[in-house]
Amino acid sequence: MVDRPQNRKVIGVKWVYRTKINIDGSINKHKARLVVKEYAQIFGVDYSDTFAPVARLDTIRLLLAITAQENWKVYQLDVKSAFFNGFLQEEIHVEQPESYIKEGEEDKVCLLKKALYELKQAPRAWYSRIDEHLQNLGFAKSFSESTLYVKQNGANILIISLYMDDLLVTGNNTSLVEKFKQEMMEVFEMTDLGLMTFFLGMEIVEDEHEVFIC
Amino acid sequence: MNQKEKLCKDDGTDKIDLAHFKILIGCLMYLTATRPDILNAASILSRFMHYASELHLKAAKRVIRYVKGTCNFGIKFMRSKEFKLIGFSDSDWGGSIDDLKSPSGYYFTLGSGVFSWCSKKQETVAQSTVEADFVAAIAAVNQASWLRKILIDLNLELKESTEILVDNQVVIFISHNPVFHGKTKHFNIKLFFLKEVQKDGAIVLVYYKTEDQAADIFTKPLPISKFEFLRAKLGVCSY
Numbered sequence: 198m199v200d201r202p203q204n205r206k207v208i209g210v211k212w213v214y215r216t217k218i219n220i221d222g223s224i225n226k227h228k229a230r231l232v233v234k235e236y237a238q239i240f241g242v243d244y245s246d247t248f249a250p251v252a253r254l255d256t257i258r259l260l261l262a263i264t265a266q267e268n269w270k271v272y273q274l275d276v277k278s279a280f281f282n283g284f285l286q287e288e289i290h291v292e293q294p295e296s297y298i299k300e301g302e303e304d305k306v307c308l309l310k311k312a313l314y315e316l317k318q319a320p321r322a323w324y325s326r327i328d329e330h331l332q333n334l335g336f337a338k339s340f341s342e343s344t345l346y347v348k349q350n351g352a353n354i355l356i357i358s359l360y361m362d363d364l365l366v367t368g369n370n371t372s373l374v375e376k377f378k379q380e381m382m383e384v385f386e387m388t389d390l391g392l393m394t395f396f397l398g399m400e401i402v403e404d405e406h407e408v409f410i411c
Numbered sequence: 412m413n414q415k416e417k418l419c420k421d422d423g424t425d426k427i428d429l430a431h432f433k434i435l436i437g438c439l440m441y442l443t444a445t446r447p448d449i450l451n452a453a454s455i456l457s458r459f460m461h462y463a464s465e466l467h468l469k470a471a472k473r474v475i476r477y478v479k480g481t482c483n484f485g486i487k488f489m490r491s492k493e494f495k496l497i498g499f500s501d502s503d504w505g506g507s508i509d510d511l512k513s514p515s516g517y518y519f520t521l522g523s524g525v526f527s528w529c530s531k532k533q534e535t536v537a538q539s540t541v542e543a544d545f546v547a548a549i550a551a552v553n554q555a556s557w558l559r560k561i562l563i564d565l566n567l568e569l570k571e572s573t574e575i576l577v578d579n580q581v582v583i584f585i586s587h588n589p590v591f592h593g594k595t596k597h598f599n600i601k602l603f604f605l606k607e608v609q610k611d612g613a614i615v616l617v618y619y620k621t622e623d624q625a626a627d628i629f630t631k632p633l634p635i636s637k638f639e640f641l642r643a644k645l646g647v648c649s650y
Binding site for chain 1: 441444445485486487488489490491494520521522523524526527557558560561562564565566567650
């Protein structure tokens with residue numbers, strides 16, 4: 198919490214409520230998320246670059262074709278509230294969130310350390326964070342596809358494909374995959390979705406030397 | 412798609428609600444992520460996004476009925492004996508009625524199911540079948556070089572050169588020997604590009620019979636029997 202800045206605009210925030218529903222229609226969970234009113238951000242002042250790469254479908258299908266050939270398993274991980282992990286390069290002030298306003302300090306504003314959802318640079322901040330983290334873990338980023346990471350360790354290989362907060366993990370050594378999951382969970386809050394069954398609207402069925410997508 | 416039906420801009424039938432049509436096409440586009448067999452139909456229909464008529468809607472509905480009848484279809488990747496990257500490219504000269512540009516298509520497999528495909532109307536008007544096939548081959552070569560880079564990054568050894576199968580022998584002849592010729596002089600740059608990539612041996616063009624050319628499915632509507640035959644070749648089947 199800081200004093201209201203004189204020369205900078207303070208961006209409003211609001212609460213967004215969503216209900217997640219299971220496939221059978223029952224209620225999975227209620228979600229409340231604090232978002233920024235991004236339309237108030239000014240280019241060059243509050244943000245500069247906003248793009249973040251995602252995996253191409255071609256690459257994902259290529260990976261699946263390879264896993265069918267090599268009989269590897271593909272695992273899917275999901276980072277919880279991924280964008281909250283991105284560090285901000287810009288100084289951004291937001292209003293205090295509704296119903297969490299501190300009494301006696303109504304005029305103060307919050308200075309963001311990490312990204313909030315709907316912030317224009319949130320996807321990019323997240324991408325640079327995960328990019329740095331994966332490279333620190335010893336992964337080599339592919340030049341031709343900036344969301345593809347490979348770690349080669351002797352005969353063992355571990356491949357990661359990144360689609361914003363979804364990670365596809367595959368390789369010829371299951372213990373390496375497990376180790377990677379542990380390494381990730383130490384830093385980020387993750388959901389382990391197990392074997393890949395549903396990704397970007399694709400249903401995936403894996404069998405011995407066979408992968409079917411529809 | 413109906414093979415005989417050639418859709419064009421002004422077909423005389425009434426215009427329809429564009430918003431509805433756009434939503435339909437958007438849904439079809441989304442399905443092409445796992446259904447290359449409807450890619451060409453989606454590509455053709457999306458050309459009429461701004462002036463859709465009754466006839467276009469009828470065609471779109473037929474595609475949707477086809478999808479409904481085959482909704483458990485997808486691509487199957489299997490272990491293959493020959494695990495290597497192969498590309499196929501083809502074009503349909505003057506296939507688009509409104510501007511006589513040629514749709515071209517290509518796809519890539521690693522021996523079993525397709526994993527990368529494209530069906531697109533070319534940006535320039537091709538003056539001959541050779542030129543149309545040429546432009547299609549170039550698009551496939553570009554994609555092939557990108558895929559090769561990814562495969563190298565994935566530490567998969569690429570011992571052999573990547574073959575791109577085209578169904579036009581002339582394309583292959585002149586790509587090895589880019590002679591100055593009245594009919595080729597206007598696409599010289601592409602000509603020399605194809606010669607150059609083949610010189611270092613990473614990618615080569617190989618002739619392939621037209622009848623077995625599954626890239627046909629990405630360039631024009633086909634009769635049912637041929638469509639189903641080529642669809643199976645792509646690895647599209649029910650689980």
